Amino acid sequence: MLTDGSVVTVRAVGPRDLGELERLHSALSAEDRYxxxxxxxxxxxxERFLRRLVEPGGAAVLALGAFAGERLVGVGHFEVxxxxxxxxxxxxxxxxxARGVATLLLEHLAAAARRRGVRAFVAEVLAENAAMLRVFRDSGLPYEARLDGPSYQVKLSLDAGEPYYAExxxxxxxxDTASLRRVLCPSSVAVxxxxxxxxxxxxxxxRNLVEGGFTGTVHAVNRRGGEVCGLPASRSVADLPSAPDLAVLCVPAEQVPGVAEDCGRLGVRGLLVISAGITGRPAITDGLVGAVRRWGMRLVGPNSLGVANSDPGVRLDATFSAAGHPAGEVGLATQSGGVAIAVLERLAPLGLGTSTMVSTGDKYDVSGNDMLLWWERDDRTRIGVLxxxxxxxxxKFAWLARRFCRRKPLVVLRSGASPVAQQAALSHTAAAVTPSSTREALLRQTGAIGVxxxxxxxxxxxxxxxxxxxxGPRVAVVSNAGGLGVLTADACARAGLEFAALDRSAAELTTLLPDQASARNPVDTTAAVDAGTFGRAVEVVLHDPAVDAVIVPLLRTAVGDPLPGLVEAVTRARAAGCATPVLAVRAGQQESVTSLAVGEHRIPVFTDASLAARALADVTTHARWLARPQGVVPDLAHVDVPAARELVDAALTQLPSGGGWLDPRxxxxxxxxxGxxxxxxxxxxxxxxxLAAFRAVSGSAALKVxxxxxLxxxxxxxxxxxxxxVAELRAAWARLAAEFGARFRGAVLQPVVEPGRELLVGVYREAAFGPVVVLGLGGTDAELIADRSRRLVPLTDRDAHDMLHxxxxxxxxxxxxxxRPVDADAVVDVLLRAARMAELLPGVVEMDLNPVIVTDRGAQVPDARVRVEPREPDDPLIRRLRL
Known part of the structure; x- marks a missing residue:
């Protein structure tokens, strides 16, 4: 997508594009030609130059064109x-x-050049060509420019890092937001x-569009014509008076490709396909995708519930939901229309609603990543839900979600984890990685809240x-029913919350409450206290600096109802500037969650203490993530990437076509x-x-078969x-040779390492998620103990620190x-270097450093295994649509 939201196709130019190249160059103004x-x-x-662009140039030359439909609107090329x-x-x-064509081409050329081993771009740019200089300067790539006579000599380093990907x-x-305006903020819609x-x-x-009060123009298309919902119906897309911003397709699957083609030809740039039965039918799928690509449309669906935007200036309800779309601050994107309806029906009774709702359906184009980009700068969206x-x-999700969560909370509803056949595990690392564990690592790494x-x-x-x-995680429980308070305390412990020590509050609570009450956490006021006393007890705890949150389980009894006291206590606390979160629990209420008005504020009320504890633990984890340093992907000393790439390439030429394990050397x-x-x-x-190797070892040695x-x-x-x-070495050699018989291929000799803690550091390239870094207890019992932490690459120093803790x-x-404390910095360094290897060497698909022996003075790796496969480098953050 270009900066104006229009879509172009970026691809290599070839001989068939010569005519378009000639047209593009012949149309140059005198200034542009100069x-x-x-x-x-x-x-x-x-002409000679253009013919060189379309001739195959191998790895040394590449020309990419940006095409709007069949029209070439820009070209970029490099030559080694x-x-x-x-x-x-x-x-x-x-x-x-000024629409970002050159910048987009530069990004794709840089990614292609990196795959070919190119590390830098150079260019000569006339001093008066300010626009081109700006493209290079604003690219995010390390940039140097030296004025040499009438022109600048420009150099761009292609070793992309965090600043580049941020740009x-x-x-x-x-x-993305410019293109999605046609979908989420259309001025006209045709059904x-x-x-x-x-x-x-x-x-x-x-009907939902009309009755929902859509502020734009609505068109109906029905092949029989007539009137639908009070609107005159055109018989075809071609009969519409003008091209709508958004076309909603509710036709049989077989008709979708033709209608999509008609929409594109008319000038529609936003397409919402409600129709199901398309995925799994290649002819229909290819026809729809082809039309979308050809005409540069954005596509939601197919098999979508629809989209909605509650902005008073839009009021878009292009769905077939009966739940309605109450306005609110929650952005909702879901693959399942049923889940969307269920969420909307649960939010409405609470007075909560959505800013925007997108049912991505089979997700051919618009996805959760697109919605993160939209919500990030949408002032009406305060919370994102996926x-x-x-x-x-x-x-890309990891990158976008991490940035989004720094601004707004993101809640991810996990899908059910049905049994999945796991790949054959050839190392401890591979055995430790599953799709669900990787998903959890992804959410933890990004700061998203998984539910x-x-x-x-x-x-x-x-x-x-x-x-x-x-x-923080310190919670206090205040209840008028001792048993309910204990159950709530148990739920908090299961959720991983900590219990606040009420040292400052204890004396005041003891004075305030009856003798049979408990002033310790969980606080039991007893059912005999009146509402005012109960409220004052809650207020005392709220003002205790050792308390980060309070859960209040309460019961109405024949003696009285503590609820008014809770309301008064929270009202006074808020007026005094105390923002400590309060969650109430009322066993027996029908709804799992309701709300309680407290002046201008509200507090959530739960029917189950476990649910309250889980919710508090979830938001506490997010708060902790926000409070921690963001971390950086550090520059590592003593890393020789060219030598490593050369080694992997050489090994792949010697191994079978599918790759294999590297030898110990x-x-x-x-x-x-x-490093x-x-x-x-x-x-x-x-x-x-x-024997020859043993003579070079100072101290004792280890012999490994x-x-x-x-394995x-x-x-x-x-x-x-x-x-x-020497005698012990001969005996060891003989024993190994005898024990392994015909399988024996020799041994590896190395000095014995100082004893320490044995850890496992590994990398495994998971099919959907890419490289996953694993840390755990190592040695022969690595799989038995199964104490693991995981992260995806790129790994920041903070990620590595968190993995250890x-x-x-x-x-x-x-x-x-x-x-027996270990050198934490040494463990972090090993993790960062293993992650960098996985990030920069796509051919390394599995690595097992087991054990990594760590003392209080450093770490050593006495044994490792590495498996390589022929793989092309991939740039997951490059700008491209899913289609």
């Missing part, structure tokens, strides 16, 4: 001039200047298939809407290229080799430690109570 060719280039030289450096140039149709994401947001039958979907959509059954581009059901979703939305975020060299603390090893194919089919050497009995003499064993490894 800026492009540094003078009055002859027609012959221009010296190893790792290519010269780049651009030309854009004058009418398309790309900002540009995508501008373009194609607006049936006369009241029970038909097309009739329902048109229901995703699949992730189309998880790494498991509609009750929890509504509970979290109520808490976020009506309460401030807690400052290659593993050692690869880890060393990324990982690998223990020096020598591959020995004979006893004489082992190399045998066919042996975990220690478990197979293939490791001999503490070899101090998430382990259940963390208190025994780091911190004041660790019995």
């Amino acid at each position: 800026l492009r060719f540094f003078g009055a280039a002859s027609d012959t030289s221009v 001039v010296v190893p790792d450096v290519a010269e780049v140039a651009f030309l854009v149709e004058h009418a398309r200047h 790309v994401s900002d540009r995508e947001r501008v373009a 194609v298939g607006a049936s006369h039958r009241v029970s038909a979907v097309g009739h329902a959509v048109l 229901y995703l059954e699949s992730f189309g581009n998880p790494r 498991d059901d509609l009750d929890e979703l509504v509970a979290v939305l109520a808490s976020l809407s009506w309460q401030a975020l807690p400052d 290659q593993v050692q060299d690869l880890l060393a290229a990324f 990982l603390p690998v223990v020096p090893s020598t591959v020995c194919t004979s006893e004489e080799d082992a 190399r045998a066919d089919g042996v 975990h050497k220690a478990r197979a009995g293939g490791v001999v430690l503490g070899i101090a003499t 998430e382990l259940r064993a963390a208190p025994h490894l780091v911190g004041p109570h660790a019995d």
